[in-house]
Amino acid sequence: MSDYTITIGTFIAIQAIVACGLNVIVGYAGQISLGHAAFFGIGAYSSALLTTAGGLSFWSALPLVLFITGFIGLVLGLPSLRLKEDFLAITTIGINFIVVSVFLYVPFFGGALGIGGIPRVILFGERLRGTPFLFLCLAFLAAVQLASWLFTRSWSGLACFALREDESAASSMGVSPVRFKLAAFILGTAMAGLGGALYAHFMRFISATDFGFPMSVMILSMVVLGGMGTLWGPVLGALVLGMLPEVFRPLTEYRMFLYAALLLLMIRFQPGGLLGESSFARQIFSRLKGGNQE
Amino acid sequence: MTEILLSLREVSMHFGGLKALDKVSFDLCNGEILGLIGPNGAGKTTCFNTVSGVYRPTSGEIRFGGIRTDGLPPHRMAALGIGRTFQIVRPFPNLSVLDNVIVAMGLPCYRGIIPSCGSWKRQTTRDGAMGLLSKVGLVSLASQKAGLLPLGNLRRLELARALALNPRLLLLDESFSGLRHEEIAMQEELVRKTRESGISILLIEHNMRVAMGLSDRLVVLDHGLKLAEGSPEEIRKNPEVIQAYLGKGGNSNAA
Numbered sequence: 001m002s003d004y005t006i007t008i009g010t011f012i013a014i015q016a017i018v019a020c021g022l023n024v025i026v027g028y029a030g031q032i033s034l035g036h037a038a039f040f041g042i043g044a045y046s047s048a049l050l051t052t053a054g055g056l057s058f059w060s061a062l063p064l065v066l067f068i069t070g071f072i073g074l075v076l077g078l079p080s081l082r083l084k085e086d087f088l089a090i091t092t093i094g095i096n097f098i099v100v101s102v103f104l105y106v107p108f109f110g111g112a113l114g115i116g117g118i119p120r121v122i123l124f125g126e127r128l129r130g131t132p133f134l135f136l137c138l139a140f141l142a143a144v145q146l147a148s149w150l151f152t153r154s155w156s157g158l159a160c161f162a163l164r165e166d167e168s169a170a171s172s173m174g175v176s177p178v179r180f181k182l183a184a185f186i187l188g189t190a191m192a193g194l195g196g197a198l199y200a201h202f203m204r205f206i207s208a209t210d211f212g213f214p215m216s217v218m219i220l221s222m223v224v225l226g227g228m229g230t231l232w233g234p235v236l237g238a239l240v241l242g243m244l245p246e247v248f249r250p251l252t253e254y255r256m257f258l259y260a261a262l263l264l265l266m267i268r269f270q271p272g273g274l275l276g277e278s279s280f281a282r283q284i285f286s287r288l289k290g291g292n293q294e
Numbered sequence: 295m296t297e298i299l300l301s302l303r304e305v306s307m308h309f310g311g312l313k314a315l316d317k318v319s320f321d322l323c324n325g326e327i328l329g330l331i332g333p334n335g336a337g338k339t340t341c342f343n344t345v346s347g348v349y350r351p352t353s354g355e356i357r358f359g360g361i362r363t364d365g366l367p368p369h370r371m372a373a374l375g376i377g378r379t380f381q382i383v384r385p386f387p388n389l390s391v392l393d394n395v396i397v398a399m400g401l402p403c404y405r406g407i408i409p410s411c412g413s414w415k416r417q418t419t420r421d422g423a424m425g426l427l428s429k430v431g432l433v434s435l436a437s438q439k440a441g442l443l444p445l446g447n448l449r450r451l452e453l454a455r456a457l458a459l460n461p462r463l464l465l466l467d468e469s470f471s472g473l474r475h476e477e478i479a480m481q482e483e484l485v486r487k488t489r490e491s492g493i494s495i496l497l498i499e500h501n502m503r504v505a506m507g508l509s510d511r512l513v514v515l516d517h518g519l520k521l522a523e524g525s526p527e528e529i530r531k532n533p534e535v536i537q538a539y540l541g542k543g544g545n546s547n548a549a
Contacts, residue, residue: 155412155414156411158414173372174372180410
């Protein structure tokens with residue numbers, strides 16, 4: 001594989017991890033979030049600071065990074081999750097802008113210069129770069145997928161589905177809305193934090209603009225495109241949206257136009273996402289399954 | 295004297311200047327079916343919502359099984375043993391009928407962090423939910439999405455969900471409205487069986503024949519006030535109740 005392919009692949013794997021986190025919040029618990037990049041950023045900045053100024057290794061910083069991101073998710077989620085739908089969407093956009101401003105204007109976070117000199121991940125005495133780092137990202141993606149899968153099978157996951165479908169009915173069955181929305185929020189933001197940490201050690205230089213509102217929209221597009229609330233939807237979404245700009249690269253000026261047109265066509269013809277209910281992929285799959293049984 | 299399960303003492307619920315409930319008091323005994331009736335806007339659903347924890351009453355006291363419960367949120371009331379159905383059905387539309395019931399079976403697991411990490415895809419859970427579905431006659435629809443079901447089936451699904459909570463008290467909010475004759479008969483049978491299994495029932499009902507037929511006692515509300523309380527025969531003869539439903543006779547419009 002060429003360096004170019006590996007770089008694109010690594011980006012896709014990292015974004016897939018972040019998208020899986022958003023899927024837990026939006027797809028499973030039904031809480032719209034347009035500020036997920038903020039937590040991606042919090043993960044990246046905390047890992048960057050802990051490994052540069054803090055002098056920790058990537059591996060000893062990682063649990064702290066997950067804790068910090070999840071904890072900030074909890075603190076910001078507590079007031080936000082009392083809001084619903086459009087109000088929650090606007091609040092999460094606000095959170096995104098505030099977090100970016102803090103990174104940008106507080107000198108501790110490097111200001112507009114960002115943070116540089118982030119060390120590479122060292123595993124078994126090897127400095128990971130290129131293909132090995134891609135495999136590390138894929139291994140983490142697999143872990144995130146496993147966590148998502150376990151979540152959908154747990155009572156907490158079922159409680160979140162119920163809250164997504166009907167909050168009044170769910171709470172009349174003993175589901176505490178605040179507790180389980182927060183559980184989904186903490187899990188989802190911690191996954192974003194993991195993606196952020198990998199991103200920081202991949203780029204080795206980060207700045208606030210990497211984690212702005214456009215990034216949040218991009219991550220949400222991945223989840224919607226792939227299929228909200230499905231296990232593999234966010235991964236497929238990240239793959240498609242990560243590859244499209246590269247595939248269309250020869251078309252230079254027109255590639256963003258084609259990219260947008262494809263998104264619109266998707267929403268028109270496959271509103272549930274590529275892997276969602278009644279999507280082409282699902283129909284073909286169930287037909288194959290039915291054919292086998294006959 | 296049988297044991298009192300639920301008691302309301304001077305419960306008031308005000309929305310701004312509107313007194314939806316005004317010092318309403320009544321008791322519900324263990325094993326009883328108590329009917330709550332009254333004209334539209336009498337405060338029946340408000341009364342339900344204060345009992346099930348949706349509203350915190352403006353004043354007054356609600357006790358359930360001796361514990362003071364006014365102001366507790368709905369999920370705590372469910373844990374204490376109150377199951378309910380909704381006037382306008384509230385299924386989980388994108389979950390299967392079976393999973394709708396399983397959500398309610400998780401009640402003991404939602405309270406702690408460790409039990410809520412356990413798996414809900416276990417055979418025993420599934421069998422339990424199937425048992426409840428067979429009680430209400432929905433086994434053949436178990437794998438259907440709940441959102442696709444007609445109203446009659448949804449009313450029975452709500453009943454199955456409420457029963458999955460293993461409640462001591464069941465609140466039925468007009469769970470007969472919009473049903474066909476056969477469906478009403480089926481639902482009545484289910485309610486009777488539920489009571490025989492030892493669950494007390496508080497029901498709101500507009501269909502007088504159903505309310506009179508099922509209830510041991512009735513409480514009549516009108517404009518947020520308790521108008522009367524008694525056996526179906528007493529209520530049927532009560533002149534104030536007749537007036538509330540049919541209006542004053544004679545020349546009441548003359549002035």
